[in-house]
Amino acid sequence: MNKGFTGMQRKISTFLLFTLITAAILGGGSAAQAASLNQSTVYYDSDGVLYKVSGDGSNTTEVLLDFQGVDLVAAGSHLYYTSTETSTTLLRVPNDGSRDTAEIFATDVLRYDTDNGFIYYMDAKGSIYRASGDGEPTSVKKIADKADTDFPLLAVIKGRVYYNALVNGNTWIVSKATNGSGTVQRIAEGAVESTYFMNPAKNKLQLMVNTNPYETYYSTNAVVMYTVNYSTGKASAVNPKAKLDVNAVYSGGWSSSFYVYNKGISLDSNKDYNYATGKAFALTTSGKTFQLHSKSIREVSALGTDKAVIIDADKKAYAKTVSGSKVTKTTNLNLTNVNYVGDQLTNGTATLAYISGDNGLYAVSSTLKVTKLVGDEWDTFHFRDDVPGIFYINAKDLYRLYHIQANGSGNKVLSEVFLDDILLVTPN
Numbered sequence: 332m333n334k335g336f337t338g339m340q341r342k343i344s345t346f347l348l349f350t351l352i353t354a355a356i357l358g359g360g361s362a363a364q365a366a367s368l369n370q371s372t373v374y375y376d377s378d379g380v381l382y383k384v385s386g387d388g389s390n391t392t393e394v395l396l397d398f399q400g401v402d403l404v405a406a407g408s409h410l411y412y413t414s415t416e417t418s419t420t421l422l423r424v425p426n427d428g429s430r431d432t433a434e435i436f437a438t439d440v441l442r443y444d445t446d447n448g449f450i451y452y453m454d455a456k457g458s459i460y461r462a463s464g465d466g467e468p469t470s471v472k473k474i475a476d477k478a479d480t481d482f483p484l485l486a487v488i489k490g491r492v493y494y495n496a497l498v499n500g501n502t503w504i505v506s507k508a509t510n511g512s513g514t515v516q517r518i519a520e521g522a523v524e525s526t527y528f529m530n531p532a533k534n535k536l537q538l539m540v541n542t543n544p545y546e547t548y549y550s551t552n553a554v555v556m557y558t559v560n561y562s563t564g565k566a567s568a569v570n571p572k573a574k575l576d577v578n579a580v581y582s583g584g585w586s587s588s589f590y591v592y593n594k595g596i597s598l599d600s601n602k603d604y605n606y607a608t609g610k611a612f613a614l615t616t617s618g619k620t621f622q623l624h625s626k627s628i629r630e631v632s633a634l635g636t637d638k639a640v641i642i643d644a645d646k647k648a649y650a651k652t653v654s655g656s657k658v659t660k661t662t663n664l665n666l667t668n669v670n671y672v673g674d675q676l677t678n679g680t681a682t683l684a685y686i687s688g689d690n691g692l693y694a695v696s697s698t699l700k701v702t703k704l705v706g707d708e709w710d711t712f713h714f715r716d717d718v719p720g721i722f723y724i725n726a727k728d729l730y731r732l733y734h735i736q737a738n739g740s741g742n743k744v745l746s747e748v749f750l751d752d753i754l755l756v757t758p759n
Contacts, residue, residue, distance in 0.1 A: 366758035368734070371718045372426075374403060374410070374755040375732060377748045381410075383426065386718060386734060386756075388745040394428050403754040406445040406464025410755075411436065421452055436468050442485035446509065451492060453478050453485045459492060461509065474511030482522040482544055488531050489561045495522045504540055504557075506564045516564035519557050530585040533679055535559055537616060538566075539580055539590060550578035556590060558616050569618045578604070584631045586639035587681070589613040589653070593627040606644035613639075619656040624649070632674040633681040635697035640664070640672050640684040648672065648686055650699050662699050669693075675737075676716040683737050685714060685721060692723065694737040702739045715756035724750045 368386035374394070375382050381398035384391045400412035400422065411423045412433075421440040422433040436450070437460070443452035451461045457478040462471040478485075479495040479502045486493045491506040496515065498505070504518045521542035523529060530537040536559040543553040554577055556569040575592055582604045583592040596609035604627075611624035611631075623639070630642040639651045648669050652660040669688030674681035684695040692704045692712060708727035714720070720736040725744070732746035732753070 366718050368719060370759045371715070372757050372759055373713075373722055373732065373745065373753065374757075375746070375753050376400075376751045377746070378751065380748075381424075381754075382746070382748075384732070384745055386722075386745075388734070388743060391746070392428050394426060395424050395430070395433065397432070400433075400754075402443075404443070404445045404450075405755065405757050406450040407448045409450075409464050411443065411445070411450055411464075413440070419455065423450075434468075437471070441480060441483040444485050444487045446487035449487075449509070451485060451487055451509075453480075453483055453494065455480060457497070459485065459494060461492075461511070472511060474509070475507050475515070479522070482524060484523055484526070486526050486529055488529075488536060491516075491561070491564055493518075493523070493529070493536075502544060504538065506559070518559060518564070518566040519555065519568065521553075521555070527584075528580075530590075532588060532616075534561075535616070536561060537585070537588075537590070541577060542574065546577075550576055552576050554580040556614055556616070569616060570614060573620075575614065579609070582606075583611070583628065585633070586613075586631045587633040587636070589615045589639075591623055591628055591631045591639070591641070596627050611641070611643070613653075615656055617656070621657050623651055623653075623658060629670065630672045632672045632684050634674060634684045634695065634699075635681060638697070638699075640674075640686070640695055642669050642672055642686070646670060646688070648695075650695070664695065664699070664701050666693060666701065673714075675714050678717070685712075685737075687712065692721065694721070694739075696737070702737065704735050704737075704739055705733075705742070711750075711753055713753040713756055715758065717758050718756055722753055722756060724753065 371386035372383050381395040399414050403412045409423045410426050419440050421437040423436045424433040439455040440452045448464050449461050450464050453459050457480050459475040460471040461474050477497050479497045482495040484495045493506045496505045502522045503520050504523045506516045519540045521540040522544040523538050528539040538557045540555050552574040554575040557566045559566045579592040579594050582596050591613050593609040594612045597605045599605040606627040609627040611628040613623045614620050626644040628641045628643050632640050634640050641649050646668050648664040648666040650662040651658050669686050671687045675683040686693040691706045692709050694702045710724040710726040712723035722734050724730050725733045730749040731744050732750050735742045
């Protein structure tokens with residue numbers, strides 16, 4: 332057994348800014364088409380006022396004057412959110428500024444998601460509901476029950492709702508049709524503990540399932556990868572006889588058709604991951620494993636169809652070209668003191684990777700060209716699949732909202748007021 336760890340260490344916060352990117356992918360229905368900037372909308376908070384502006388800087392609107400909220404999502408012509416990260420009251424407001432106060436849509440809400448104009452939520456009793464984003468609170472329809480509230484998960488992907496459920500007293504990851512019809516499709520005994528461990532690839536959904544989720548002290552060999560057919564909901568286990576160490580998996584991440592895990596990683600005296608130990612390996616959807624890097628990785632993202640961009644234990648960035656379940660080329664991107672990488676999809680393909688660090692924001696193209704977008708003046712940034720470029724808060728210009736293209740062109744201010752946070756980007 333490896334060293335123990337706490338539940339907090341394993342918890343993946345659903346409100347980390349960059350996790351919203353994953354939520355944007357999971358919330359998609361049919362394949363999205365690339366949007367121009369004037370076809371996208373940015374929502375932001377400035378001193379308790381919720382604003383929206385088109386991605387090209389036009390049509391600034393005050394949506395709500397007295398705003399306090401997190402986890403903002405859009406469904407129909409309404410925005411849904413909670414007042415704090417711990418609140419269970421789901422609020423909503425029209426996105427056009429026509430209402431002076433938010434209304435309560437539902438209470439005792441543990442998780443919520445949106446898809447194709449619908450809002451879905453799970454309550455503290457383990458029931459899952461759906462309603463039109465523009466419908467009345469009384470119009471909600473129960474579509475599932477017996478969700479496991481010890482491991483609350485809710486993700487709507489291509490016509491099915493995925494959640495952890497109680498089956499004969501045990502935790503299972505399951506799915507059901509979004510309209511509530513049909514039977515519950517069992518996927519695997521165990522729990523998917525966050526949408527971070529779900530990868531909505533083009534052909535199949537990929538999941539990392541903890542088959543022993545109640546074990547929170549020791550890091551045991553308990554994680555199995557599953558692939559799930561989008562149409563039927565039926566699943567196949569990739570590594571049922573070679574389960575992965577929980578800490579190794581939870582310190583890693585997805586890249587296209589494989590999952591990167593840090594074999595041999597340990598914990599430091601504060602029970603945080605000690606990335607100085609271990610090496611990065613990858614598990615493919617065909618069940619093959621190979622060494623990806625000589626050190627542990629802190630971050631990983633896909634790029635193109637055959638590359639992974641990583642940030643390793645030393646906070647250095649590399650690109651790995653993978654073919655035939657092995658690394659065929661390693662490219663040093665010559666970036667140091669970096670701490671985050673995420674991919675931006677266009678029509679379902681990871682066309683760009685964005686990297687952030689102490690010295691600036693960078694874009695990496697599929698040909699591995701690195702472009703420095705801004706220096707250390709960035710404060711917060713946000714990007715969205717199928718919306719070109721990246722939005723950021725410029726700390727050296729009164730914390731106003733800016734947008735810049737991935738090639739470094741068109742750096743443009745989009746707000747006259749300062750920003751507290753960028754809350755949401757949507758393709759219209």
